Amino acid sequence: MPPETEPRIRLVVGILSWVRRLVMTALVLAFVVAVAVLASPLLLEELERLRAGEWQRPLMMLVFFLPFVAVPGLMLRRLWRRRAPAAGGEATAGTLGTEAAEAGSGPLPRRRRLPSSSLGWLVGAALFLAVGLVFAAFFLVPFGRVIQALTWQEVPCEILSSRVARHSGSDQATFSVEVLYRYEVGGRSFQGRRYRFLGGSSSGYEGKREVVDSLQPGTVTACWVDPDEPEESVLDRGLSWEYLFGLLPLVFVALGAVGLWVATAEWRRRRRKRVPAVEPGASFEEVGAEGRAGLLERLAERDVLPEAPPPGELLLEAEISPLGKLGCLTGLALFWNGIVGVFVWQLWREPDWVVGCFLVPFVLVGLVLLVGIPYQLLALANPRPCLRLDDGRLAPGRATTLHWSFAGAAGRLRSLAIRLEGREQVRYRSGDSSSTRREVVARLPLVEQTQRGLLEQGSVRFEVPADAMHSFSGRRSSLDWVLVVHGAMARWPDVQDEFGVVVLAETGW
Amino acid sequence: MSVEVRLLEERDCWSPGETVRAEVRWRTDEPPEGVEARLLWETRGRGDREEGVVATVAVPAPGVLGEEVVELHLPRGPWSYQGRVLQIVWLVEAVLWPSGEQARAELVVSPTGRPLEPLIEADDEDTADAKL
Numbered sequence: 001m002p003p004e005t006e007p008r009i010r011l012v013v014g015i016l017s018w019v020r021r022l023v024m025t026a027l028v029l030a031f032v033v034a035v036a037v038l039a040s041p042l043l044l045e046e047l048e049r050l051r052a053g054e055w056q057r058p059l060m061m062l063v064f065f066l067p068f069v070a071v072p073g074l075m076l077r078r079l080w081r082r083r084a085p086a087a088g089g090e091a092t093a094g095t096l097g098t099e100a101a102e103a104g105s106g107p108l109p110r111r112r113r114l115p116s117s118s119l120g121w122l123v124g125a126a127l128f129l130a131v132g133l134v135f136a137a138f139f140l141v142p143f144g145r146v147i148q149a150l151t152w153q154e155v156p157c158e159i160l161s162s163r164v165a166r167h168s169g170s171d172q173a174t175f176s177v178e179v180l181y182r183y184e185v186g187g188r189s190f191q192g193r194r195y196r197f198l199g200g201s202s203s204g205y206e207g208k209r210e211v212v213d214s215l216q217p218g219t220v221t222a223c224w225v226d227p228d229e230p231e232e233s234v235l236d237r238g239l240s241w242e243y244l245f246g247l248l249p250l251v252f253v254a255l256g257a258v259g260l261w262v263a264t265a266e267w268r269r270r271r272r273k274r275v276p277a278v279e280p281g282a283s284f285e286e287v288g289a290e291g292r293a294g295l296l297e298r299l300a301e302r303d304v305l306p307e308a309p310p311p312g313e314l315l316l317e318a319e320i321s322p323l324g325k326l327g328c329l330t331g332l333a334l335f336w337n338g339i340v341g342v343f344v345w346q347l348w349r350e351p352d353w354v355v356g357c358f359l360v361p362f363v364l365v366g367l368v369l370l371v372g373i374p375y376q377l378l379a380l381a382n383p384r385p386c387l388r389l390d391d392g393r394l395a396p397g398r399a400t401t402l403h404w405s406f407a408g409a410a411g412r413l414r415s416l417a418i419r420l421e422g423r424e425q426v427r428y429r430s431g432d433s434s435s436t437r438r439e440v441v442a443r444l445p446l447v448e449q450t451q452r453g454l455l456e457q458g459s460v461r462f463e464v465p466a467d468a469m470h471s472f473s474g475r476r477s478s479l480d481w482v483l484v485v486h487g488a489m490a491r492w493p494d495v496q497d498e499f500g501v502v503v504l505a506e507t508g509w
Numbered sequence: 510m511s512v513e514v515r516l517l518e519e520r521d522c523w524s525p526g527e528t529v530r531a532e533v534r535w536r537t538d539e540p541p542e543g544v545e546a547r548l549l550w551e552t553r554g555r556g557d558r559e560e561g562v563v564a565t566v567a568v569p570a571p572g573v574l575g576e577e578v579v580e581l582h583l584p585r586g587p588w589s590y591q592g593r594v595l596q597i598v599w600l601v602e603a604v605l606w607p608s609g610e611q612a613r614a615e616l617v618v619s620p621t622g623r624p625l626e627p628l629i630e631a632d633d634e635d636t637a638d639a640k641l
Contacts, residue, residue: 304561305586396620422628424595426556437555439593441627469590469625474559477552477595505525505586507620 021079028072028079035068038354049174059135060248060342066131070124125259132252139243142197149197149237152224157183157192157235162215164208167201175208176201179215183223185230192223192233198242203349248342251335306471306502314392316483316499318385326376333369340366379493383408385485387418387499394481395506397466402446402483405457413455413495415488418447420501422468426477441479442468455487470505510537514546514603514612517578522617525585529616533568533603534576543606544568548581548599550618555594561587589617589624597624 043065046058162179177195184190195211215221215235226232340362347355383406390401404418422442428435446462449455472479481503487495517530533546548564566579581601590597599618604611617624 424592424627426552426554426594428556437594439627441592441629443629465628467621467625468628469592470586470588472587472590472595472597474552476559477554477556479590479592479595505588 024079025076028075032069032072035065038358039065042352042355048168059131059138062131064339064343066127070127074124121259121263125256125263127256128252128259129256132249132254132256135249136253138200139198139249142199143239143243145197145234146237146239146243149224149226149234151227152234152237153185153227154222155183155185155225155233156220157181157223157233159215159217159219159221160191161217162212164205164212165201174201174203175205177208177211177215179212179235181215181221181223181235183225183233185225188230190225190231190233192231192235194234196234196236196238196240198240202242248339251339304472304474305505306473308504309392309502311393312391314389316387316389316392316501318497319482319500320498322376322379322382322384326373326380329369329372329376333366333373336362336369337366375493381408382489382493382495383410383413383487385487385495385497387483387485389501392501393504393506394464394501395504396464396468396470397507399461399463401459401461403457403459404447404485406455406487410456412489412492413487414490415450416447416455417445417449417484417486418460419484420444420446420462420464421482421484422503423480423482424478425480428476442481446483464503466507468503471502510605510608510610511535512544512603512605512610512612514601514614516601516614516616522619522622523583524620525583525588525618527583529581529583529601530578531581531601531603531614532576532578533612535571535574535603535605537573537605540573541571541605541608542569544571544575544577545604545606546577546579546581547602547604548583549602550587550597550599553596553598554592583618586618588619591624591626593627 042061046061050058158181160180160182162177165176165178167174167176176199178193179195180191180193182189182191221235223233223235224237340359343355343359344363347359386405386407388403390403391398392400394400402418404416406413420442421440421444424437424439424441426437428437442465444462444465446460447458449458469479471481481501483499483501485495485497485499489495512533512535515532515534517532523529529548531546533544535541535544545568546566547562549560549562551560552558563584564581566577566581568575568577571577583599587597589599599616600613601616602611602613619625
């Protein structure tokens with residue numbers, strides 16, 4: 001390429017990059033505006049509810065819409081983030097490259113920070129956790145009072161006044177029970193206004209009317225009084241189904257907590273691995289070999305080589321059982337549809353085509369998840385492969401015998417294939433995202449059987465090729481070996497299972 | 510100020526468990542606090558880099574000019590590997606303290622006399638990228 005064309009190419013690439021960013025930014029902003037326009041009637045309505053003192057639904061809406069603001073925000077941040085120049089001409093942010101770039105300031109370690117992508121996750125998870133906690137607090141605090149009130153004393157009281165209070169909303173009013181009652185403790189007279197611990201108002205009128213009808217002025221009934229603070233009282237100390245709404249924010253709390261744990265995993269791992277702090281100016285001998293080597297994030301041999309199984313026969317275990325797959329899918333489907341279901345239920349009670357259109361994609365995803373459950377349920381009835389190696393200490397050039405059999409209705413199998421597969425897997429950072437790349441680098445067919453009667457069980461002797469690479473498991477890269485079993489079934493989900501094996505760094509020849 | 514490292518044996522490949530002999534030479538204006546030779550492997554390729562130091566030999570309080578022959582014992586693995594998205598490379602590294610200046614020499618650690626490689630050709634079906 002002539003040298004003068006290089007700057008032109010760079011210019012064109014630069015312009016294209018800007019155009020791409022501008023187009024992407026416009027699309028993201030258009031999405032945000034579209035969501036805002038579509039959701040504005042809903043949001044205005046929630047604001048009205050908030051003004052009327054009803055907080056459950058507005059908070060639910062806030063939690064629901066949070067991702068629609070956070071995700072475009074993160075996308076814009078990623079698009080316009082200033083990229084740091086690569087150290088030492090390296091494309092990847094390898095630890096050595098980073099340290100080498102800092103060599104001008106001496107080789108002493110610097111405080112390690114969270115990777116920027118982890119920071120994004122951290123902020124997202126913290127938001128989830130905070131909103132979930134705030135929301136949950138509205139239920140948990142009254143729930144705590146209910147528990148506390150179990151030790152309160154029952155005291156006779158007289159109803160002085162009662163009514164169903166109406167709270168105006170933009171399209172629908174909400175209602176609450178307002179009551180005033182009098183009771184005596186230790187010769188002193190007190191007045192209370194608390195019907196039950198869970199406050200706020202809701203849309204049902206009839207239920208509140210019935211409560212008020214049973215609490216007409218002059219009625220003598222019982223209230224519950226805190227013996228330590230007799231001015232604290234309540235008419236109904238029991239639980240109601242509305243407390244179940246408290247479980248919803250707890251899901252967000254759990255998600256936020258898991259997100260925080262995952263986001264800080266890398267940082268915690270680095271802290272664990274970091275050698276004792278080296279003071280600036282510490283001498284060669286003071287720091288010691290461990291300190292000097294610890295300037296770079298490095299792994300010991302034992303961390304990356306597979307542990308050898310005990311000599312002799314080895315029964316292999318499937319990496320994910322059909323039950324595990326079903327459990328994961330069911331959990332995800334319940335979580336997703338549980339949240340979407342609340343909004344669908346609300347929509348059922350108060351039809352609104354704008355909200356309905358908005359919910360369609362979420363409902364569709366939920367349906368796909370639900371359809372996957374019967375598929376996995378059918379797979380539960382599949383015959384389960386059982387694999388056994390005569391010698392589990394696989395190594396390049398070493399031969400062993402694989403025995404297979406099936407538990408369950410193996411007669412329904414139409415064909416069977418078993419292969420030994422080697423897979424490279426690396427993780428790499430690109431901008432704010434972390435990606436995983438997988439490559440199959442070895443594939444050895446061991447069994448290819450279609451003849452009935454020979455499918456249910458059998459054995460095959462095989463040798464790991466002498467020039468095969470052993471198993472390797474770094475933190476961000478690995479080479480894994482698996483035995484892949486594929487049994488074809490007629491008009492039924494196929495048997496698809498994988499059994500991890502280790503190929504030792506030994507030679508079998 | 511300079512540091513050099515050179516493998517003393519006239520060969521490219523070592524078997525796991527063997528000993529590597531290397532010569533470290535340095536020349537500085539000021540006496541360095543120390544010189545260190547390290548035997549390590551590192552991953553290259555598409556993924557983020559990882560490293561493992563398996564042996565170090567320290568030379569405390571060396572003069573401004575000097576040379577040292579070091580012997581470093583190779584472990585049983587990992588073996589040198591030239592994969593599709595993952596490569597494992599062995600190195601002897603010499604580092605001057607406290608400047609951090611370093612020199613490196615590559616070697617192959619393999620029982621077959623050359624880096625291990627994938628056993629099948631690349632196939633689009635076998636490739637999968639997943640973003641997080």
